Amino acid sequence: MSIDWKAYDPGHFYDELISSPGYPRAAARELCKRLRRLSDEELMERRDAAELAIIVMGITFTVYTEGGSIDRAWPFDIIPRIIPRKEWEHTEAGLKQRVQALNHFIHDIYHDQKIIKDGVFPQALLDSSKNFRPECVGVNPPLDTWAHICGSDLIRDADGRFYVLEDNLRVPSGVSYMLENRHVMKRTFPEVFEHQNILPVDDYPAQLFDMLASMSPRPQDYPVVTVLSPGIYNSAYFEHAYLAQQMGAELVEGRDLMVGKDDCVYMRTIEGLTRVDVIYRRIDDLFLDPEVFEPNSLLGVPGLMRAWRAGNVALANAPGAGVADDKVVYAHVPDMIRYYLDAEPILDNVPTYVCHDEKQREYVLANLDKLVVKPANESGGYGMLMGPSASKAEREEFAELIQANPRNFIAQPLINLSTTPTIDGQGKVAPRHVDLRPFILSGQEINVTTGGLTRVALKKGSYVVNSSQGGGSKDTWIVDAETKPRRSHALKSG
Amino acid sequence: MLSRVAENLYWTARYMERAEDLARLVNVHSNLILDLPRSVELGWEPLIAITGAEKAFAGLFEEMDERNVTRFLIADKRYPGSILSALFMARENLRSTRDLVPREGWEQVNDLYLHARQELKGGIAKRKRYDFLRGVIQRCQQLTGLLSGTMSHDEAYEFIRIGRNLERADMTTRILDVRSEDLLPRRAEDLTPFENIQWMSVLKSLTAYQMYRRNVRVRVRGADVLRYLLQDPNLPRALHHCMSQVEASLHALPRNDAPLRAVTRMKRQVQEADVPRLAETGLHEFIDDIQVDLGQIHGEISNTYFLLDRAA
Numbered sequence: 001m002s003i004d005w006k007a008y009d010p011g012h013f014y015d016e017l018i019s020s021p022g023y024p025r026a027a028a029r030e031l032c033k034r035l036r037r038l039s040d041e042e043l044m045e046r047r048d049a050a051e052l053a054i055i056v057m058g059i060t061f062t063v064y065t066e067g068g069s070i071d072r073a074w075p076f077d078i079i080p081r082i083i084p085r086k087e088w089e090h091t092e093a094g095l096k097q098r099v100q101a102l103n104h105f106i107h108d109i110y111h112d113q114k115i116i117k118d119g120v121f122p123q124a125l126l127d128s129s130k131n132f133r134p135e136c137v138g139v140n141p142p143l144d145t146w147a148h149i150c151g152s153d154l155i156r157d158a159d160g161r162f163y164v165l166e167d168n169l170r171v172p173s174g175v176s177y178m179l180e181n182r183h184v185m186k187r188t189f190p191e192v193f194e195h196q197n198i199l200p201v202d203d204y205p206a207q208l209f210d211m212l213a214s215m216s217p218r219p220q221d222y223p224v225v226t227v228l229s230p231g232i233y234n235s236a237y238f239e240h241a242y243l244a245q246q247m248g249a250e251l252v253e254g255r256d257l258m259v260g261k262d263d264c265v266y267m268r269t270i271e272g273l274t275r276v277d278v279i280y281r282r283i284d285d286l287f288l289d290p291e292v293f294e295p296n297s298l299l300g301v302p303g304l305m306r307a308w309r310a311g312n313v314a315l316a317n318a319p320g321a322g323v324a325d326d327k328v329v330y331a332h333v334p335d336m337i338r339y340y341l342d343a344e345p346i347l348d349n350v351p352t353y354v355c356h357d358e359k360q361r362e363y364v365l366a367n368l369d370k371l372v373v374k375p376a377n378e379s380g381g382y383g384m385l386m387g388p389s390a391s392k393a394e395r396e397e398f399a400e401l402i403q404a405n406p407r408n409f410i411a412q413p414l415i416n417l418s419t420t421p422t423i424d425g426q427g428k429v430a431p432r433h434v435d436l437r438p439f440i441l442s443g444q445e446i447n448v449t450t451g452g453l454t455r456v457a458l459k460k461g462s463y464v465v466n467s468s469q470g471g472g473s474k475d476t477w478i479v480d481a482e483t484k485p486r487r488s489h490a491l492k493s494g
Numbered sequence: 495m496l497s498r499v500a501e502n503l504y505w506t507a508r509y510m511e512r513a514e515d516l517a518r519l520v521n522v523h524s525n526l527i528l529d530l531p532r533s534v535e536l537g538w539e540p541l542i543a544i545t546g547a548e549k550a551f552a553g554l555f556e557e558m559d560e561r562n563v564t565r566f567l568i569a570d571k572r573y574p575g576s577i578l579s580a581l582f583m584a585r586e587n588l589r590s591t592r593d594l595v596p597r598e599g600w601e602q603v604n605d606l607y608l609h610a611r612q613e614l615k616g617g618i619a620k621r622k623r624y625d626f627l628r629g630v631i632q633r634c635q636q637l638t639g640l641l642s643g644t645m646s647h648d649e650a651y652e653f654i655r656i657g658r659n660l661e662r663a664d665m666t667t668r669i670l671d672v673r674s675e676d677l678l679p680r681r682a683e684d685l686t687p688f689e690n691i692q693w694m695s696v697l698k699s700l701t702a703y704q705m706y707r708r709n710v711r712v713r714v715r716g717a718d719v720l721r722y723l724l725q726d727p728n729l730p731r732a733l734h735h736c737m738s739q740v741e742a743s744l745h746a747l748p749r750n751d752a753p754l755r756a757v758t759r760m761k762r763q764v765q766e767a768d769v770p771r772l773a774e775t776g777l778h779e780f781i782d783d784i785q786v787d788l789g790q791i792h793g794e795i796s797n798t799y800f801l802l803d804r805a806a
Contacts, residue, residue: 058597232590241593251593256496258802268497268802270649271748 003036003043003429008421010431014160016081016420027084027479030196034189035079035429044427050078050188059180061467062235071238074177075472078188081420081434081454085199085480091154091162091438092448094347097337099150099440102167102324104340106146109323110136120339121332125356128407129323130377131170133285135292136320139309142215143444147324148316149208149280150440151175154452155350156418163350163415165435167333169317169325171282175439176239177473178453179204179246185475197480199450204439205246208280211443212247215314216277223277225249226267228257230283230299235468240282249280259303263310278314279304285319327376327410328354350415355406364411365402368395371411373402388414417463420474422456433457435465436476451476499594500653501800502587507657509584510603513577514634515665517627519544520567522699524623527560529691536692538563544672545575564623569614577630578614581607594650599641606633652743656795659743663736664788666723669699671781693719700731717773724764733784737761740791753794760787 006022017028024032038046051073060071083091108115109132115121126132151172153165182201186193209225216223229240231253244251256267257276266273281288287297289304307313323329331352334345353360353371364371373385385398402409419431438452454474455465465471523541530536538558542551547566550573555562570576574583585607588600613626638658645651673696693714697703702723706714709729710722726732741757744750764784772780 245593250496252496253498256498266802270495270497270500270799273802 002039003032005032005036008429008431010419012158013416013431013433014156014158014418015431016083016156016418016434017079018421025082025084027477027481028082029481031080031082031192031477034192034195040427043423046188047078047423047427050076050184053184053187054180057180057183059177059184060238061177062233062237063468074180075458075467075470076181076184077422077432077456077458077472077474078185079421079423079429080185080475080477081436081456082477082479083451085197085478085482088451088478091347094162094164094345095152095438095440095448096446097341097343097346098152098164098167098333099147099442099446101333101336101340102150102169103145103147103442105329105336106318106321106324107144108340110139110146110320115336115339118339120335122356125328125332125407126323129326129329131285131320131322131326133320133323135305136318139318139320140311141308141318142217142311142314145215145442146318146321148211148215148318148442150442151437152440154347154436154438155415157350158416158418160418161348162436163348164330164333165350165415166327166330167325168437170284170322171236171317172437172439173236173239173282174437174453174455175204175449176242178439178449178451178476180242181453181473181475199478199480201450201476204449205243207441207447208243209247209249211441211447212249212278212280212314212316214443215316217312217314218275218277221277224267224274225278225280226252226257226276228252228254228279228281228283230254230287234282236282243280254283254298254300257301257304259301259307263303263307263312265301265304265307265313276313278316280316285322288315288319325377327352327374328356328407329376331410350412353411355402355409355411361402361406364409365399368399368411370413372414373398373409373411376408376410386414387411417457420454420456422458422472422474424458424460430460432460433463433465434474451478495649497800497802499591499650501796502591503594503650503653504657504795504800506584506587506591506603507654508661509580509587510634510637511658511661512575512665513580513584514631515662516545516567516575516577516580517630517634518699518701519665519669520564521624521627521631522695524564524620525698526692526695540672541567544668546668547573547575550575560620561618565618568627569618578607578610581610581630591650595641596644599637599645602633602637602640606630606637609633649747652746653799655743656740659736659739660788660792662731663733663740664785666700666731666733666736667781667784667788669696670720670723671778690714696723702729702731705729717770720773720777721769724767724769733764734761737764747799749798753791753798756787756791756794760784760791763787 005018005024008018009021010018017024017032019025054073054076059074061074063072105115109126116123116126147169149172151168151174154162155165156162179202212225213223225247227240227244227249229237229251241251250267252267258266260266265276267276283299286293287299289300289302290297291302292305305319308315331349331354334349337343337345353364355361355364368387371387373387375383385394387395417433417435420434421429422432424430434454434456436452436454439449441447454476456472456474457463457465458470458472519541527536538560541563542548542558545567551566554572555566566573566576568577571578573579585603588595588603610630641654673692693716694703696719697706700723706722710718722729722732724733727734727738729735737757737760741754744754744757767780
């Protein structure tokens with residue numbers, strides 16, 4: 001037995017690899033052909049090899065349990081998700097445009113607030129923003145850039161188009177797994193890489209370092225770049241350590257840093273105090289500096305905001321960048337693109353109803369059974385209402401919540417996330433829902449990862465892609481199907 | 495290299511060495527007691543004295559008998575100087591420096607702690623004690639070997655070596671101090687067979703008996719043992735050797751002036767000591783001085799590399 005693509009039916013969903021039973025999409029043809037040649041046993045052998053590689057390579061993520069936290073092997077599916085290069089270039093352009101507009105917006109919000117004065121963005125939304133930081137007003141970070149690292153979540157609806165689901169501008173994670181997924185794939189399926197043009201992903205750490213270095217307040221020197229982590233108990237510690245290592249940067253915790261009387265940041269090393277130029281911080285705003293924010297926080301560095309405001313250290317992302325990481329603000333991103341860039345958005349938002357608007361709120365309240373309701377500032381899928389599958393009582397409860405605090409809620413139609421072939425519990429290939437998180441770096445130039453992290457819901461019919469809740473991940477291939485791969489051996493001439 | 499990381503590695507090594515040395519000590523003392531006739535009074539007090547834990551012990555137990563002492567030194571979580579506590583602390587310190595130490599090193603320490611916790615009862619019960627303690631010693635040695643054979647011999651490694659050798663020097667001097675208290679006032683010509691056995695036990699707790707026989711002489715004599723354990727340049731647990739190791743490690747580190755000065759000063763003192771006289775009188779005071787010096791060396795290392803709170 002081997003994979004029977006004719007028996008693979010994604011139904012009314014858009015499938016990433018198979019256009020209809022038996023017919024792989026152009027970019028996936030080579031892969032589907034090779035997969036079909038494998039027997040069930042061979043397929044399982046490859047899967048086991050991938051699992052072993054993950055354990056050997058020590059790719060883990062941390063799950064909080066009642067007894068503390070534990071490291072688990074990263075859940076991975078060996079069938080990659082494929083996006084044709086042409087299509088990706090379009091998406092990439094859309095993401096760049098979006099992040100540019102977001103950076104303009106954040107900078108504007110902390111300076112002249114022209115977008116509000118011109119009536120494009122409502123003052124009331126800003127007044128009720130949870131992630132607006134008055135401490136950041138008037139600050140001029142290098143290149144006027146605030147959101148240096150953005151992880152935007154993309155989904156594909158049944159129409160096959162990409163939509164932006166949200167923009168993560170605080171401390172988006174997952175990029176290390178995107179990089180490691182590729183390493184695992186290369187170990188598991190070396191031969192499929194030889195026969196087609198799969199664009200590489202491993203440039204990211206170098207790009208990240210260059211971007212961070214370009215923010216340095218001391219451009220003449222080789223800058224000292226650090227990754228600031230809350231420490232080993234944080235769920236993303238693997239990523240913090242991984243990125244620091246890949247960039248050759250120092251992995252520090254708050255207690256390793258101090259701010260001197262000269263308002264510069266130093267790290268405590270065996271050589272003495274060493275000045276730090278750039279901090280890629282993986283700590284939330286409110287824990288960054290106990291002098292300014294949460295006074296009891298031990299994670300941060302007293303005086304850090306002082307040093308940042310004085311321009312003596314660069315922080316990525318800049319404090320306050322989260323003001324645009326708000327699902328209500330998200331609804332306004334297309335307007336921002338028109339306003340700041342004088343262009344039409346290349347990528348669409350998922351249709352979104354904002355509850356602070358009376359008309360839209362009425363529609364939401366009348367259609368709770370068709371909509372997904374999300375709080376403005378939660379992440380990880382917390383505090384949501386899945387209208388179509390919710391009980392009457394749950395819907396009533398949410399109606400009350402919305403009426404009590406309309407600013408805090410948005411609603412969206414349920415999106416029929418696209419599927420892609422995935423190995424199920426029985427070792428058979430079946431359609432499973434996926435999303436995609438590309439990472440966009442903004443420095444002197446804007447760079448988007450080649451593809452991104454594909455997360456997959458491993459349970460049949462499930463939309464839950466979070467690894468902490470049983471989701472998995474896949475390697476994401478941007479495939480150039482139009483350029484023929486090189487087949488001939490190079491010969492030494494003369 | 496970050497100060498925090500250097501400090502964690504230094505303490506990991508100190509705690510591992512402490513666990514190993516305590517295991518040696520309890521083991522040798524258990525054997526010594528079996529060898530001595532009942533007429534020679536030797537209780538378990540010396541072990542408590544060596545670790546400097548009289549107060550802590552008195553707070554937890556009344557009688558200094560075998561059961562209480564071994565339980566206290568091997569398995570008591572309430573006593574921060576027990577083998578179990580030392581292993582726990584080593585593990586906690588190593589946990590946050592996993593990127594510098596080979597993965598197997600972390601696994602080894604983790605495994606050792608879990609093993610020790612699980613086998614505690616055996617560690618206290620007389621019949622299984624030997625196996626348990628030998629297991630601890632072997633696993634500690636295994637870690638030392640593993641790091642030596644797989645870890646880059648860079649600054650991080652030097653901090654491990656410094657921690658190990660300082661702790662070792664500390665333990666060697668403590669053992670000499672307490673054991674000589676019992677033994678030294680008598681004169682060499684009065685050596686009884688039992689004194690001989692006790693000096694052998696000093697050598698044995700440092701696994702130095704065989705080396706002593708090979709390198710010094712056939713008979714075990716107080717002054718010779720003392721000289722060997724204080725001044726021998728080649729024996730790994732001799733004070734002189736430990737301090738030479740610390741010195742060599744410091745040479746590989748930046749800003750080493752102050753700690754190096756302290757080490758050199760102490761080494762000179764040890765080398766110039768009049769051992770035959772010390773064997774008769776003044777050893778306790780001499781070792782007190784050395785203990786103070788060791789504390790100072792730790793202080794200089796700590797000030798130089800770990801504590802950088804001076805405002806910039």
